[in-house]
Amino acid sequence: MSPPARIALLVLAGLVLLPGTGAVIAGLPPFGSTIAQYGERINAITPQVRHVANMVSAINFDLRGLDTLGEEFMLLAAITGTVVLLRGRRGEGNTERAMRRPGRAVIPRSDAVVLVCRIAGPLTALFGLYVVLHATVTPGGGFQGGVILASATLLIYLGEGYAGWRDTVRSHWLDAMEGGGALLFTLFGLAPMLTGAAFMQNVLPLGTFRDVFSGGLMLVENLGVALAVTGGFTQLFLEFMEETRAADEPDEPGEESA
Amino acid sequence: MTLILPLLFLLTAVSGTAVVLVRDPARQIFAIAVNGLVLAILFDALQAPDVALSELAVGAAAVPLLFLVALMAVRTRPPEEKS
Numbered sequence: 001m002s003p004p005a006r007i008a009l010l011v012l013a014g015l016v017l018l019p020g021t022g023a024v025i026a027g028l029p030p031f032g033s034t035i036a037q038y039g040e041r042i043n044a045i046t047p048q049v050r051h052v053a054n055m056v057s058a059i060n061f062d063l064r065g066l067d068t069l070g071e072e073f074m075l076l077a078a079i080t081g082t083v084v085l086l087r088g089r090r091g092e093g094n095t096e097r098a099m100r101r102p103g104r105a106v107i108p109r110s111d112a113v114v115l116v117c118r119i120a121g122p123l124t125a126l127f128g129l130y131v132v133l134h135a136t137v138t139p140g141g142g143f144q145g146g147v148i149l150a151s152a153t154l155l156i157y158l159g160e161g162y163a164g165w166r167d168t169v170r171s172h173w174l175d176a177m178e179g180g181g182a183l184l185f186t187l188f189g190l191a192p193m194l195t196g197a198a199f200m201q202n203v204l205p206l207g208t209f210r211d212v213f214s215g216g217l218m219l220v221e222n223l224g225v226a227l228a229v230t231g232g233f234t235q236l237f238l239e240f241m242e243e244t245r246a247a248d249e250p251d252e253p254g255e256e257s258a
Numbered sequence: 259m260t261l262i263l264p265l266l267f268l269l270t271a272v273s274g275t276a277v278v279l280v281r282d283p284a285r286q287i288f289a290i291a292v293n294g295l296v297l298a299i300l301f302d303a304l305q306a307p308d309v310a311l312s313e314l315a316v317g318a319a320a321v322p323l324l325f326l327v328a329l330m331a332v333r334t335r336p337p338e339e340k341s
Contacts, residue, residue, distance in 0.1 A: 056308045131311070139307035147315035154323050233320060240328055 051206040052136040052215040060141065061218040061225075065200040068221070069189060072228060076182050079232040086239045109161070117159025125152035132226040136215040142222040146229025153234050162241065174235040181228025188220045266300040287325045294318035 001009075029036070035043075039055075046058045060068050131138075132145030157165035189200040197203050204216035213219065273293040280289045294317025301310035 054308075140311050141308070144308070144311040144315055147312070147320055151315065151319045151323065154320075154327075157327070237324060237327065240324060 047209055050202065050215060050218075051209045052218065053210050054136055054139060054141070056139070057135045057141050057215070057218060057222065061135075061221040062200070062202055062215070065189065065221060068225070069185060069200075072182050072185050072225060075228065075232055076178065079178065079236055082236060083239050086242070109158075114159050117155045121152055121155035121159060124155060125149060128152055128230075132222065134212060135222040136218055137210060137212060142225030143229050146226045147233055149226070149230040150233035150237070154237055157237075157241075166238075169234060169238060171235070171238060174231045174238065177227050177231025178235060179228075179231075181224045181226070181231060183224075184227065185221055185224035188217060188224065192217070262303055266296065266303055269296045270300055283329055284326075287322045287329065290325070291318050291322040294321070 042055050042059065042063070046052060046055050046063075050058050050062060052058045128145045128148035128151075130145075131140035131148055132142055135141035135145070153165075153169055156168050160168070192201045192203045193199060195203055200217070200221075202215075202217045204220075206216045207214035270293070273289065273296045277286060277289045277293055280286045294313060298310045298314040298318060301307075301313055
């Protein structure tokens with residue numbers, strides 16, 4: 001397409017879309033206005049009917065849990081697609097060991113980086129676990145905690161190098177975590193139907209308000225999301241690095257790769 | 259509170275513009291991480307701690323780290339040779 005035609009198309013699209021966009025922006029509630037009715041209603045009823053303090057978790061894993069099921073499989077599909085795309089050229093065979101392209105410079109990392117990563121890595125993992133487990137009490141939940149856990153595994157890469165990272169993180173475990181998390185979410189959505197209740201109806205004991213073990217079924221669904229997100233994001237990192245390291249020869253044992 | 263919000267909006271605009279204006283990819287990654295951090299603080303100031311936590315984990319940690327790793331891995335020449 002020639003440049004003038006592109007600009008003409010842009011102007012045309014702008015003319016079509018601008019009135020609608022303008023109308024939507026004009027219809028938005030003003031900045032700083034009070035929260036919407038739906039939010040007020042949720043705030044009012046959730047502590048009584050679900051015994052949880054974090055309304056966002058209550059919506060994500062219970063009241064609108066069906067939406068989260070869709071998002072869960074959206075994430076699964078996106079990561080599966082990326083993995084298929086990146087593995088396409090080298091096929092199913094994912095190397096079990098770290099590979100290094102011959103001739104690539106091995107950049108030594110300073111002791112300070114190794115020390116900081118060894119201190120920060122476990123602390124980050126601990127914080128991720130905390131965010132996952134306290135989904136119904138404090139802000140956060142399976143997704144946020146899962147991403148923090150995946151970041152913690154990346155700190156291993158920064159501190160120990162690619163070979164050390166691949167020794168710690170197993171690709172098959174990540175596959176199992178990602179698929180297993182989504183499966184856990186779906187199965188425990190279906191489980192209430194065995195008792196005659198509706199899909200994803202919260203049939204487990206709800207626990208006490210502001211206790212870690214409150215929310216009943218939400219805790220299980222939250223765990224499923226955390227597993228899937230941790231596995232999925234780490235798998236994504238691994239596939240990206242594996243792709244950029246399509247190598248001919250394996251790493252020398254004991255040699256640190258950058 | 260009246261001063262914090264306009265300041266944060268200004269910082270968001272400045273750091274977002276910086277991501278575009280910085281041309282060196284390695285520095286750009288740090289610019290995008292700073293932008294993510296500013297957005298996380300802004301979301302927290304607007305009383306959305308859940309979104310802030312997501313933004314902090316994805317925007318300020320996961321995405322820059324992924325970019326950094328990809329950039330490090332595609333550079334096959336030793337650092338002293340690059341222009």
